[in-house]
Amino acid sequence: MAEKRDYYEVLGVAKDATADQIKSAYRKLAMKYHPDRNPDNPQAKEKFTEVSEAYEVLSNPEKRQRYDQFGHQGVDFGPGGFDFGRDFSHFQDVDLNDILNSFFGGAGGGFSSFFGGGGRQRRQAADPNAPKRGDDLTYRLDIEFDEAIFGSERTIDLTIPGQCAECHGTGAADGSKRVTCKTCGGSGVVIGGSGWFQVRQTCPNCHGEGSVIDKPCRKCHGAGQVATPAHISLKIPAGVDNGSRLRLAGKGAGGLRGGENGDLYVLIGVKESDIFERDGLDLMVDIPVSPILAALGGVVEVPTPEGAAQLKIPAGTPNGKVFRLRGKGVPNIRGGFAGDLDARIMFEVPSNLDRRQRAVLEEFQKLASPGTFPQAQTFVNKTKVFFAHKEKLAKRANR
Ligand SMILES: [Zn+2]
Numbered sequence: 541m542a543e544k545r546d547y548y549e550v551l552g553v554a555k556d557a558t559a560d561q562i563k564s565a566y567r568k569l570a571m572k573y574h575p576d577r578n579p580d581n582p583q584a585k586e587k588f589t590e591v592s593e594a595y596e597v598l599s600n601p602e603k604r605q606r607y608d609q610f611g612h613q614g615v616d617f618g619p620g621g622f623d624f625g626r627d628f629s630h631f632q633d634v635d636l637n638d639i640l641n642s643f644f645g646g647a648g649g650g651f652s653s654f655f656g657g658g659g660r661q662r663r664q665a666a667d668p669n670a671p672k673r674g675d676d677l678t679y680r681l682d683i684e685f686d687e688a689i690f691g692s693e694r695t696i697d698l699t700i701p702g703q704c705a706e707c708h709g710t711g712a713a714d715g716s717k718r719v720t721c722k723t724c725g726g727s728g729v730v731i732g733g734s735g736w737f738q739v740r741q742t743c744p745n746c747h748g749e750g751s752v753i754d755k756p757c758r759k760c761h762g763a764g765q766v767a768t769p770a771h772i773s774l775k776i777p778a779g780v781d782n783g784s785r786l787r788l789a790g791k792g793a794g795g796l797r798g799g800e801n802g803d804l805y806v807l808i809g810v811k812e813s814d815i816f817e818r819d820g821l822d823l824m825v826d827i828p829v830s831p832i833l834a835a836l837g838g839v840v841e842v843p844t845p846e847g848a849a850q851l852k853i854p855a856g857t858p859n860g861k862v863f864r865l866r867g868k869g870v871p872n873i874r875g876g877f878a879g880d881l882d883a884r885i886m887f888e889v890p891s892n893l894d895r896r897q898r899a900v901l902e903e904f905q906k907l908a909s910p911g912t913f914p915q916a917q918t919f920v921n922k923t924k925v926f927f928a929h930k931e932k933l934a935k936r937a938n939r
Pocket residue numbers: 704705706707708709710711712757758759760761762763764765
């Protein structure tokens with residue numbers, strides 16, 4: 541994957557840009573690259589997504605801070621990191637008018653007509669008191685190869701935006717209620733600008749909701765969520781693979797105003813083994829074998845997830861020969877057939893010989909005939925032909 545560009549660079553703003561500068565830069569770029577304006581232009585669509593992603597992060601003070609501190613890793617998920625349900629696909633569904641309306645609080649008319657929008661009706665604002673489901677969270681967990689094969693149990697400690705116990709996710713203090721916003725009189729919109737140039741803006745006090753909590757909860761300051769430590773026991777089933785996702789229902793971010801909690805997804809990263817190579821459900825293992833044993837035939841021991849298997853190899857087994865052990869691969873997490881295990885014979889030349897061993901091998905070497913090593917014999921014959929050609933050609937050249 542290509543290196544991600546710096547979000548500030550994407551929007552063409554300085555690191556210390558104000559929220560307004562970021563908003564204005566995004567607006568310009570979003571209109572320039574919007575898919576509606578660039579039909580059949582995949583590059584524009586890519587740009588649009590990139591710009592939207594940068595804006596999504598930099599327009600959110602919490603995410604921006606995390607990004608400033610940790611870079612892309614702070615807002616992407618990495619080991620032990622979080623993914624706060626980042627899904628930019630919804631930006632594609634937003635049309636130009638909605639982009640404009642979101643900036644000007646355009647309750648009909650507004651600026652949209654300047655851009656040929658034709659006074660599209662603003663979408664009904666969501667009921668600010670409606671229950672809202674908590675975000676899904678993703679946590680990345682790296683496990684050992686053996687844990688993935690055999691299954692294991694893990695506990696993870698993390699901090700999630702949990703439901704505030706004080707207000708049960710309403711954000712309101714006891715006995716408090718929502719009251720009409722004094723700044724905008726309930727419309728959610730304020731008129732700004734000067735002279736002939738007037739701009740409708742989302743009310744900064746109520747963020748367009750038209751109402752505010754008269755007494756916010758003291759513990760969560762009205763957010764309905766507080767940073768909550770979570771201690772989670774996790775059963776890792778045998779057979780998980782790199783990239784497997786385990787879903788823990790209701791363990792994600794706390795729901796707001798009676799909404800249910802989001803889910804927690806544990807994204808599994810599996811470390812490499814120093815014995816096996818894994819490909820899906822199949823395993824491959826190199827078995828060091830004595831060439832003498834391979835010549836005589838015999839039994840070699842092959843490690844499998846079920847234990848050591850005895851593999852009979854016939855006399856004359858060549859180096860590199862692969863024996864497939866069916867069903868001895870990785871257990872199937874879905875309960876189907878397990879994968880296969882390929883055991884590859886890798887000759888190990890005898891070394892550290894003592895006197896007797898050496899004597900026996902010397903004896904053997906004396907007894908060896910050309911037929912004992914047929915490949916070597918064929919090779920010798922081929923090189924004879926090669927050198928004969930050399931002589932013939934040299935003679936011809938000297939003539
Ligand atoms: Zn609270």
